[in-house]
Ligand SMILES: Nc1ncnc2c1ncn2[C@@H]1O[C@H](COP(=O)(O)OP(=O)(O)O)[C@@H](O)[C@H]1O
């Protein structure tokens with residue numbers, strides 16, 4: 001392919017624009033959450049894998065946490081089970097937990113590992129059970145029911161919240177130039193498996209690693225207002241208002257919560273970005289084009 005002079009200049013400009021970002025982020029850890037909805041096409045999964053390999057090659061330490069909600073839903077449907085979601089969390093009975101563990105720890109995790117390796121990276125897949133990396137306990141959801149004085153506690157089964165992230169395994173892999181790919185399954189003190197929302201795991205992993213960035217790749221342009229405008233730089237009270245008036249609901253609830261928690265606990269910035277855009281990861285990290293919703297400690 002022969003490039004015109006203008007095309008060549010444009011490419012050179014983009015590459016050169018990356019220099020200060022490479023200088024700034026080299027040696028730093030960036031946690032990227034790859035949502036199940038952002039894995040829609042081979043083009044997207046391949047561009048994601050290339051971006052991760054590129055980050056590693058320029059000296060950044062990527063740590064991938066993945067979801068797989070739609071993929072779990074598909075297998076459940078095949079065996080005749082429907083899922084119910086409460087506040088963005090899948091109600092998980094024992095049979096559903098087995099499917100979650102098979103799909104996330106098996107199929108989705110190994111697909112991502114394979115893709116990264118095919119693009120020249122060295123990925124290793126883990127669930128939170130490996131090395132007891134993600135210690136979890138049962139999540140209790142409380143809800144204010146109409147006509148009740150006390151909030152009711154809803155039991156949503158084998159759904160967990162992160163109690164502690166043991167970073168030893170992650171650091172061991174990163175220090176040996178591997179790229180950890182983590183499925184959001186936690187282990188209880190008694191060895192029980194817990195299904196944990198992948199955003200929450202990514203947030204806690206980023207906090208435990210004191211990461212530079214937490215990037216949440218999803219299937220929407222960012223956090224949006226009711227008119228569809230992307231919102232950025234929100235404070236916790238602004239977020240509370242948007243939750244109260246119903247602007248933020250469902251799968252966006254854990255995302256925004258973990259982004260706020262992460263920056264409160266030392267992660268420099270959290271980004272909710274559109275994983276439907278090919279190469280969304282490197283566009284965000286290496287170019288001046290800010291995409292999606294950004295939250296930093298200045299917003300707290
Ligand atoms: N204010 C909001 N702005 C954008 N998306 C929102 C908002 N409130 C709820 N959502 C929903 O959250 C979804 C993203 O969460 P989710 O489906 O769990 O994605 P993922 O699989 O990437 O974690 C969006 O597709 C949208 O339907």
Ligand SMILES: CC(=O)N[C@@H](CCC(=O)OP(=O)(O)O)C(=O)O
Nearest residue numbers: 036067068069089090196197198
């Ligand atoms: C408790 C809970 O809801 N767990 C999620 C785990 C996967 C996930 O979070 O996947 P996405 O990021 O693709 O939505 C689930 O069962 O779907």
